[in-house]
Amino acid sequence: xxxxxxxxxxxxxxxxxxxxxxxxxxxxxxxxxxxxxxxxxxxxxxxxxxxxxxxxxxxxxxxxxxxxxxxxxxxxxxxxxxxxxxxxxxxxxxxxxxxxxxxxxxxxxxxxxxxxxxxxxxxxxxxxxxxxxxxxxxxxxxxxxxxxxxxxxxxxxxxxxxxxxxxxxxxxxxxxxxxxxxxxxxxxxxxxxxxxxxxxxxxxxxxxxxxxxxxxxxxxxxxxxxxxxxxxxxxxxxxxxxxxxxxxxxxxxxxxxxxxxxxxxxxxxxxxxxxxxxxxxxxxxxxxxxxxxxxxxxxxxxxxxxxxxxxx
Numbered sequence: 001x002x003x004x005x006x007x008x009x010x011x012x013x014x015x016x017x018x019x020x021x022x023x024x025x026x027x028x029x030x031x032x033x034x035x036x037x038x039x040x041x042x043x044x045x046x047x048x049x050x051x052x053x054x055x056x057x058x059x060x061x062x063x064x065x066x067x068x069x070x071x072x073x074x075x076x077x078x079x080x081x082x083x084x085x086x087x088x089x090x091x092x093x094x095x096x097x098x099x100x101x102x103x104x105x106x107x108x109x110x111x112x113x114x115x116x117x118x119x120x121x122x123x124x125x126x127x128x129x130x131x132x133x134x135x136x137x138x139x140x141x142x143x144x145x146x147x148x149x150x151x152x153x154x155x156x157x158x159x160x161x162x163x164x165x166x167x168x169x170x171x172x173x174x175x176x177x178x179x180x181x182x183x184x185x186x187x188x189x190x191x192x193x194x195x196x197x198x199x200x201x202x203x204x205x206x207x208x209x210x211x212x213x214x215x216x217x218x219x220x221x222x223x224x225x226x227x228x229x230x231x232x233x234x235x236x237x238x239x240x241x242x243x244x245x246x247x248x249x250x251x252x253x254x255x256x257x258x259x260x261x262x263x264x265x266x267x268x269x270x271x272x273x274x275x276x277x278x279x280x281x282x283x284x285x286x287x288x289x290x291x292x293x294x295x296x297x298x299x300x301x302x303x304x305x306x307x308x309x310x311x312x
Contacts, residue, residue: 002169006162007105009141011036013148014073014103018044021071021152027062029055029076034164035105037075055080059088059100066098071152074100078107078161082123093157094130101151102127103160108249109277109294110165110199115284121277125254127159128227134158134180135227137248137256139201142171143224146178154180161198163249165287168202171222183230189217192305193237193244197223197256199296200247200275206298211305218305226256231263238268243308245273247301249291252276271311273304 018024018040025047032038032050041048051058055076062074074081081089081104093100104123111119127135136151136158138144144162151158176184186201187208196204201222208220219241221233237244244264246257257274264272277294291297 003166004141004169005164005166006138006141006144007036007164009144010103010105010148010160010162011039013145015039015043017148017152018047023069023071024152025049025065025070025072027051027058027072027074029053029058029080031076034077035075035103037073055085056088059085059102060092062100063088063092063096063098066093066100067096072100073103075103075105077118078104078120078123079118082120082126082159086126090130094133097132097156099155099157101158101160103162105162106164107161108163108198109282109290109296110163110249110287112164112287112290113284116281119282121251121282122254123161124226124248124250124256125258128254128259132156133227134225136180136225137161137198138224139198139222140167140169140171142169142176143178147224150178150180163199165199167199170202170205178224181225181228181230183233184222184224185219185233186222187218187220189219190241191217192308193219193221193241194247194301194305195221195223195234195237195244195256195260196247197226199249203296203298204247204301207301207305210298210302216305216309223256226259229259229263231267234260234263235267238264238270242270242312243305244270245275245301245304245308247275249296250276252278271308273308275300275304
């Protein structure tokens with residue numbers, strides 16, 4: 001697939017889904033060119049509705065359509081979905097457990113120049129607190145397409161986190177299988193485990209290669225499902241490697257790192273070191289520069305692994 005943004009892959013997958021599933025309806029909050037739902041609109045114009053700049057209303061309309069039996073995909077930027085429309089998602093979609101797929105694009109710091117007001121770095125934390133909400137954070141285009149197919153078949157509310165920046169394809173290999181709630185083991189190792197999600201999976205693989213050159217063998221797990229999280233894979237990693245480093249393009253409060261730490265603390269306590277955005281807002285800048293400034297590179301993952309091993 002090459003280098004592609006997960007929002008681009010979402011648009012393509014949604015258009016293909018519309019061709020084969022006439023029950024799918026897509027809603028957008030006047031951002032279809034950016035969220036790529038315009039791809040679906042081109043193929044299925046009669047099942048696409050532009051709600052306008054009214055995200056809360058969009059979620060309420062999505063709930064109504066789902067209550068009538070439709071499979072609804074609702075899209076806008078992550079800040080406006082998880083943030084502005086949180087109440088409607090919680091009360092109108094989550095509480096009645098309706099079949100709505102909230103596919104939120106432009107998540108994380110890599111929105112870039114749009115700045116802190118548009119950089120949703122707490123969306124995973126917000127969505128995983130809603131009872132019954134499935135929360136997904138695909139790492140590349142291949143995984144995004146698989147995730148969209150999976151949530152279309154799943155009966156219930158889902159939140160899918162998507163990005164603006166093009167990312168490397170890492171899951172295009174023989175034997176790759178996407179299953180909601182199941183981690184993907186990308187590399188085996190016994191000295192430590194790196195658990196990553198979203199764009200940080202690529203950084204985790206880069207860290208693996210650099211650590212291997214130094215004789216440090218780490219396991220790499222791709223956790224594309226933040227909720228329900230793969231507790232079995234996490235506990236196994238804790239028992240077999242004795243150290244876990246999490247990596248996410250999200251605040252370290254309430255996201256992947258917190259979810260992993262909860263599992264470890266309750267089942268097999270080991271050190272968990274979290275690489276992510278600290279307790280701070282982002283700022284305007286190019287994605288590449290922001291990733292470096294906020295410590296979202298393989299260097300920070302490597303440093304965390306080494307520090308953890310040293311303290312074992």
